[in-house]
Amino acid sequence: MVLHTGEIHQENQVKVEDLPVFEFKNILTATNNFDLANKIGQGGFGTVYKGQLPGGLEIAVKRLSKTSGQGLEEFMNEVIVISKLQHRNLVRLLGCCIKGEEKMLVYEYMPNNSLDFYLFDPIKKKVLDWQKRSYIIEGISRGLLYLHRDSRLRIIHRDLKLSNILLDGDLNPKISDFGMARIFGGTENEGNTRRIVGTYGYMSPEYAMEGLFSEKSDVFSFGVMLLEIISGKKNTSFYNHEEAINLLGYVWKLWNEEDIVSLIDSEIYNSNNMDQILRCIHIGLLCVQELAKERPTMAKVISMLNNEIDKFPQPCQPAFIDRRIEDIGESSQNIRLLTSMNDVTITSLHGR
Template identity: 60%
Template sequence: MSGMKLPETSTSFVNMSMSVEDCEEKCRSNCSCVGYALGDLKSGVGCVMWFGDLVDLRQYAEGGQDLFVRVSSSILENGGYSSHNKKPIALIVTLIVVPTFVVLLGCCLFFTWKKKLKNNRNRRAEERGKKERSQDLIFDKVLSSGPRDHHSHEQNSNEDFELPLIDLSTLAIATSNFNQGNKLGQGGFGSVFKGTLADGKEVAVKRLSKNSGQGGEEFKNEVLLIAKLQHRNLVRLLACCIEGDEKMLVYEYMQNKSLDCVIFNKVNSLSLDWRKRLNIIVGIARGLLYLHQDSRFRIIHRDLKASNVLLDGEMNPKISDFGMARIFGGDETEANTKRVVGTYGYMSPEYAMDGIFSIKSDVFSFGVLVLEIVSGKKNRGFYQSSSEHNLLGHAWRLWKEGKALELIDPAMADSCLEYEVLRCIQVGLLCVQERAEERPTMSTVVLMLSSESVAIAQPKQPGFCLVSTPFETESSSSKQDSCTVNHVTVTMLDAR
């Protein structure tokens, strides 16, 4: 390279007795040598070799000195470095500018892709919102329509609800005009009747009472929600009827009615051995796991209890009654409500006292159910002669004293395996712990119930261990002694 200012010499070697030819040979023979130059221009002898970066290298318009630089053979074949050859400069520009351009282009493409992805996500959310608003609008039109315009909405309703509408006259014929002999149960919502359709299919018809505490919003919530859920441990909603003041839901018929009709009845409970009870516990757990994690939406049931678990002909459990259910978004973990709904004895402490609900609220209700199924006793209304413990407090005391097996229902005592019962009691107590964050998720619960190799933590004190007065053992809105199907209790708490 001609006319150059020689580089900084901190990494150089100088020998003033060597000729330029010897200097070249010495540099060529040393792979660490990156360049050399003549040591003294006047005498024409001397050698300077560089073994590091060539720092402070530049070219003078006039004067300067020749610098010999080690380069690849391909550069030498293309003419080498000279004051008249601009390829080295082009190479340097290529090595610096091109990678920079590629990086900037990649960043631009990445941020463009991210923006497009975000726009697509927002557009899909907006489309879902439009569909839901349209669905609600059509539903409200049908809800407010009379018998004459019912059929005009039928086709659109079927498309939006994914649920068929059925005529009032069809249900009247199926239930023998809602004959009391076909009545399966009654709750806060109204009555449930057994019906047989023209094709011989048996159904359960839930007829909303005009004076029901469960109003149009809860009815709409159940229609729009449960129609989109499909799981073997969730009751199937087959159709709905909306004509004039009549609002009805048509479910698959459950031959063995609700769980409370069996486990809290001395005679009926004899038909539930331990194997069937364990199957019911696991089935409810899997149904809840589907709602919380595996369904199209994250759903909090908010009213899980024995009367809302139906049993088919083989005693398989199916969770029912989604009138109080709430849908959570993907990033939501809990919510707050001023209207507390549910049934005392199954509600978690944070929900009953502060209106805070989450998937852990359902976990608490599940834990109560587990202890009820094992013991055959209701959580509310359970009293020991020597104390005022409810079932949770009684189970906790027995667990601490190492007498948990005393909780077993005598009706199944001969058929149970003690280690399985103890495992279920332990899981139930974990689910009803006072602090929501200490309760397991339903995925963990299913794992603990399904695998004996999974280690289970020791439970802490349950929430609502004590019952202060016998008056509180009544249902929060219904005091009927008979078993119920799809029973819903609506609770309003004002003081906090």
């Protein structure tokens, strides 16, 4: 069986037989017949279950919904992309299982769930001190640099968000969910699509409005995550009713008022960490600038995080920071959708 999608070039096709194949009966046993007690996730593609193989290895089984056309395309895309990748900060694909209409991907199990599970819980986030958050930021940035520049392929993830950053037993971060990812060929630097996929609050303006995506689209998403990690607030749920701004707008307001220290999550607020934290806020603002050309590459981001660059440019205003939802006209559907406060994945912004 050869898997490919309309947006993947012929040379990037992958045979399922090239991957380790799990027998269906073994997956049934591992998940106790897909017992609801083992359900650990749900998405447009279907359901994710925790399982355990006879040797004791814990796995996560992504089971494609039989009724999801979108899920089938994402399943195929994920096999194509992640089967070619290997990095300590990317979730590892162990194999697949296909039997009749059943299609499943088998991953290493991440016992500590996703980053948002911890960061936005007032109790759980106490384990994320600055040292741990700094380590997580570094891991995400290195995984992203690998996707963009260091792997055999050039990958644009297109759906980076905290819920797609999984944590292993030691809280090491691993980028997951490559169903929306796009492979770039040799000299290709930018793509264009009419099928806009991603999540409210994390999508770059050029992608949300025009369907243009590049490394800088992922950089924008990384910048949003960085500011969320520092503040402990979620961009898509933060809403200042007096100012009618989202988290990015709030950060920009504090930056201009020279009160950016107010942004910092109390769990990491410490004078000993202040220089590093302020450096990360500055980097985050550079990553979410409206114009893609103004944003740094991930290679430059890592240099800035590692103190290899002393002087940073002043950031320009982020995109979509001060629009009231009720003030957006019907002709501006893309902006209206992007500034929604709900964390919902976009599959299309066009009429059907």
